[in-house]
Amino acid sequence: MTFACVAVWIVGAALLFSSLLQMQGYAAIINNAGTVRGGTQMAVKLELAGTQADDLEAHVDGLLSQLIADEEARPLKSSATREVVEGLHAVQAKWREVERGIAEVRAGAPGDALMRAS
Secondary structure, eight states: OHHHHHHHHHHHHHHHHHHHHHHHHHHHHHHHHHHHHHHHHHHHHHHHTTOOOHHHHHHHHHHHHHHHHHHHTOSSOOHHHHHHHHHHHHHHHHHHHHHHHHHHHHTTOOSHHHHHHO
16 A cells, blocks of 8 residues: 555656646747747847847847757657647748848848838
């Protein structure tokens, strides 16, 4: 009886620990996704105002790459994980479009295309 009780406690503790790690991972995804969104908007605003935001752009690039790598490295993938990865790739593609718009603005083009991309 005592062994069974200890085994149940160990299994319960392992499940709790696993759930906590998973929730921490989800919190990081939410936080970093918000940072990507805000960073993208800030980079566009700065560029349209004539201030280059190279550090911010590099930070957004790094976060997007890290988010994708983390999700793709997840050992247990569900359909939701695949949807998140697809969404992140779509965001990354849109970010590349914004970066092209930034390059065009820096080269002297009007900011209309950059505004549409953002």
